[in-house]
Amino acid sequence: MDDSQKRETQQRLQSCLPQIHEIHSICQTPSITFGVVHNGEVIFKHSIGHRDAQQTLPANDETIYMIGSCSKMFTSAAVGILVDEGKLSWTDPIRKYVPEFDPVDDPRIGQEADIIDCLRHSTGLSPPSMLCLGPGGTILTDEEDLIPLLNVMPAVDGEGKERFNREWIYNNYVVGLVALIVQRVSGQRFADFVRGRILDPLGMRRTAVRRSDLGGDGNVAAPCVKKSNGRFHGLSDESWPCEEYTPLLAATGMRSCLNDMLTWCIAVLDAERSENDSSYQSQVPNNPLKQMTRVRRGYWTRPADDPEFSKDAAYGMGWFRADIPSSMLSAFSGNGFSREKEYRLHLQHILGKGSEAAPFQVVGHTGGMRGSIFSVFTFPETQSAIVTMTNGRDFGDASDFTAQLLIQALFDMKPTLDLASWARTEAQLAGSNYQKHIERPWRENRHLGDLERDPLLYVGDYRSFNGRFTLSIGGVADGWSTNLSVKFNHRNASECPLVFYRKDVYSFYQVDEDKWKIQQIGAREYKQMLLKFQVDEGGNSVEGLWWQWDADTKPAWFENVRNRNSTQKGAPFLVKSYSG
The missing domain is CATH 3.40.710.10 (DD-peptidase/beta-lactamase superfamily)
Incomplete structure (x- = not known):
C-alpha cells in the first residue's frame, strides 16, 4: 500500500x-x-x-x-509455545496431566477429552458459572475446587444422551483446565x-x-x-x-x-x-x-x-x-x-x-x-x-x-x-x-398469600457438589420480623438478602433494576434466584434445599449440614428427584 x-x-x-x-x-x-x-x-x-x-x-x-x-x-x-517445544501435544488427553479429572456423568470425557476438546468447547460439560462467580463478581471457589466441580457437572442432554463431542457448549471453566495444564507442564504460575x-x-x-x-x-x-x-x-x-x-x-x-x-x-x-x-x-x-x-x-x-x-x-x-x-x-x-x-x-x-x-x-x-x-x-x-x-x-x-x-x-x-x-x-x-425476562415472570409467579413459616427454621448451612459448595442461610431479628440472607460458599462479599417468594421458597433477587445491575448476579432466568426448602412432614426441620443454579440443568440438591454426620462430605450432585 x-x-x-x-x-x-x-x-x-x-x-x-x-x-x-x-x-x-x-x-x-x-x-x-x-x-x-x-x-x-x-x-x-x-x-x-x-x-x-x-x-x-x-x-x-x-x-x-x-x-x-x-x-x-x-x-x-x-499451549502453542509448549507444543512447539515438544512439551505438549494438542491431542494429549487431559488426564495425562490432570489424572484427577474424571467427570462422573460420562466416563468417556475423563478418558478421551483432549486439549482441543476443551479449547473448542466440545467436552459436553455444563459450565459451573454461578458456582464460581457470584453476586458482585465475587469469586466463589478456590483454584483447587475447579476439577472436583467439573467432575460433577451434568454431561447429558434432557433425553439422557451424552453431549461429549456431540454438542457445542461454551464453557469458560474447561478452558481454565487447560491453563492448569500449562502450570503443571511449565512449572510456573x-x-x-x-x-x-x-x-x-x-x-x-x-x-x-x-x-x-x-x-x-x-x-x-x-x-x-x-x-x-x-x-x-x-x-x-x-x-x-x-x-x-x-x-x-x-x-x-x-x-x-x-x-x-x-x-x-x-x-x-x-x-x-x-x-x-x-x-x-x-x-x-x-x-x-x-x-x-x-x-x-x-x-x-x-x-x-x-x-x-x-x-x-x-x-x-x-x-x-x-x-x-x-x-x-x-x-x-x-x-x-x-x-x-x-x-x-x-x-x-x-x-x-x-x-x-x-x-x-x-x-x-x-x-x-x-x-x-x-x-x-x-x-x-x-x-x-x-x-x-x-x-x-x-x-x-x-x-x-x-x-x-x-x-x-x-x-x-x-x-x-x-x-x-x-x-x-x-x-x-x-x-x-x-x-x-426477569422482573415480570418473577412477579407473576410469586405467591405472597402462601403460608410463611418462622424464617429461623431455614437458618443453617446447606452443602452440595461433594462438599465443594455451601449455601449459608443467616437470620437477623429486626423488631417483629426476621430478615434472612444467603451467603455463597462462605464469601462475605457475596451475601444477598432473601425475600419470601412462596411457601418454603425464598429469592435472593429483589425487584429493583438498579440493584440488579449493580449486583450482577449472572442469572439468565428468575428461577435461578430461587431457593426451594424441603421441610419434613412435621414441619419441624428443614432437610435441605433445591437450587437451579444453571438455567439449562435440573436443580441441585443441597443437604442441611446439621442433618449429616459432621465428618461426612456434603451431598453429591442430584441425589434426589426434584419435583415442582
Missing part, C-alpha cells in the same frame, strides 16, 4: 467518526476506544468518552479495559508464564495478568452500568485480573489497552503468515508466538443462520472464523437480542453483501464482562485487524457496532450500511430485557 492509498484508507476510517459518536450515544456507554491495523501497520486510533463513571477522565489508547473471553487467545497461545513468554517479549507492558500490572497511573476503564437516573455507576472489580485463580484468569480475567492489543494482533498475523508462507520474512523480532495456524483453524462448525447466502462459520481455539460477507460476523457479540427470530436485524445489515469481490476470511472474538465488552477482528489476507473496547454494555454492544463500521470503511464495502437503526433497536431490546 503506497502513501496515497494509506491516506485514502485513513480518510475513510476518519469518516466513520460521526457514526461511531452516534453509536456511543445510542448504546449509552461511557467510552469507546478503537484502532485499526492494515498491512501489518497501525494506521488509525481514536477514543470517545470517559474511562470513569463520573465522566471526568478521558479514555485513550493507553487506557486498560477488561478483555473478557479474548483472554482465551493467550491461553491457546501458551499461568500468569507468570504469559507475562514472561508472551507479553514481555512483545512489549505488552500494559496488559494485566496481575493487579500489580495495572500500574499506578489510574488509567484504567471502570466497568460501568447505567442507572435509572441516567448516571453511570462504576462496578466493584477487586477480584480482577484474579491472578490467584488461574482458570478464570485464563478464560476471562485479563485486561489490556488498545496499543497492546494492536501489537498482539500484528504478532498473531505475523506468526500465522510465517507458518503459511516460507518466503515471508517475519516483521516481529523474535516473535514468541507458535502454532498460530493450528490455533486459529476451525474446529467446530457454527451453522450460518442464512445458509442460502452465508457459509458456515467455525470456532477454533479461542478464535472464531467466518468468511465475509457473512451473517455470522457478530454471532459472538453482545448484540444478541436483535438476532432473535422475531427480529433478525443482522440479516438486513450484512457487510459487503452487494459487493462483487471474492469472500475473504475474518478471525476474531468478543469478550464480555461485567460492565465491559471487547472485540477483536483480524484479516489474514491483508494483515489487518480491528480492535474495539468499551466499558458499558446495558444498551447493546457498542464495540461490535463500531467494529463493523470500521470493517466496512477499511475494505470500502458496498453498499454502505448505516448501522444506527439496528443499534437503536438493539438498545431498546437490551434496555427492556430486565423487565421482560
Whole structure:
C-alpha cells in the first residue's frame, strides 16, 4: 500500500467518526476506544468518552479495559509455545496431566477429552458459572475446587444422551483446565508464564495478568452500568485480573489497552503468515508466538443462520472464523437480542453483501464482562485487524457496532450500511430485557398469600457438589420480623438478602433494576434466584434445599449440614428427584 492509498484508507476510517459518536450515544456507554491495523501497520486510533463513571477522565489508547473471553487467545497461545517445544501435544488427553479429572456423568470425557476438546468447547460439560462467580463478581471457589466441580457437572442432554463431542457448549471453566495444564507442564504460575513468554517479549507492558500490572497511573476503564437516573455507576472489580485463580484468569480475567492489543494482533498475523508462507520474512523480532495456524483453524462448525447466502462459520481455539460477507460476523457479540427470530436485524445489515469481490476470511472474538465488552477482528489476507473496547454494555454492544463500521470503511464495502437503526433497536431490546425476562415472570409467579413459616427454621448451612459448595442461610431479628440472607460458599462479599417468594421458597433477587445491575448476579432466568426448602412432614426441620443454579440443568440438591454426620462430605450432585 503506497502513501496515497494509506491516506485514502485513513480518510475513510476518519469518516466513520460521526457514526461511531452516534453509536456511543445510542448504546449509552461511557467510552469507546478503537484502532485499526492494515498491512501489518497501525494506521488509525481514536477514543470517545470517559474511562470513569463520573465522566471526568478521558479514555485513550493507553487506557486498560477488561478483555473478557479474548483472554482465551493467550491461553491457546501458551499451549502453542509448549507444543512447539515438544512439551505438549494438542491431542494429549487431559488426564495425562490432570489424572484427577474424571467427570462422573460420562466416563468417556475423563478418558478421551483432549486439549482441543476443551479449547473448542466440545467436552459436553455444563459450565459451573454461578458456582464460581457470584453476586458482585465475587469469586466463589478456590483454584483447587475447579476439577472436583467439573467432575460433577451434568454431561447429558434432557433425553439422557451424552453431549461429549456431540454438542457445542461454551464453557469458560474447561478452558481454565487447560491453563492448569500449562502450570503443571511449565512449572510456573499461568500468569507468570504469559507475562514472561508472551507479553514481555512483545512489549505488552500494559496488559494485566496481575493487579500489580495495572500500574499506578489510574488509567484504567471502570466497568460501568447505567442507572435509572441516567448516571453511570462504576462496578466493584477487586477480584480482577484474579491472578490467584488461574482458570478464570485464563478464560476471562485479563485486561489490556488498545496499543497492546494492536501489537498482539500484528504478532498473531505475523506468526500465522510465517507458518503459511516460507518466503515471508517475519516483521516481529523474535516473535514468541507458535502454532498460530493450528490455533486459529476451525474446529467446530457454527451453522450460518442464512445458509442460502452465508457459509458456515467455525470456532477454533479461542478464535472464531467466518468468511465475509457473512451473517455470522457478530454471532459472538453482545448484540444478541436483535438476532432473535422475531427480529433478525443482522440479516438486513450484512457487510459487503452487494459487493462483487471474492469472500475473504475474518478471525476474531468478543469478550464480555461485567460492565465491559471487547472485540477483536483480524484479516489474514491483508494483515489487518480491528480492535474495539468499551466499558458499558446495558444498551447493546457498542464495540461490535463500531467494529463493523470500521470493517466496512477499511475494505470500502458496498453498499454502505448505516448501522444506527439496528443499534437503536438493539438498545431498546437490551434496555427492556430486565423487565421482560426477569422482573415480570418473577412477579407473576410469586405467591405472597402462601403460608410463611418462622424464617429461623431455614437458618443453617446447606452443602452440595461433594462438599465443594455451601449455601449459608443467616437470620437477623429486626423488631417483629426476621430478615434472612444467603451467603455463597462462605464469601462475605457475596451475601444477598432473601425475600419470601412462596411457601418454603425464598429469592435472593429483589425487584429493583438498579440493584440488579449493580449486583450482577449472572442469572439468565428468575428461577435461578430461587431457593426451594424441603421441610419434613412435621414441619419441624428443614432437610435441605433445591437450587437451579444453571438455567439449562435440573436443580441441585443441597443437604442441611446439621442433618449429616459432621465428618461426612456434603451431598453429591442430584441425589434426589426434584419435583415442582
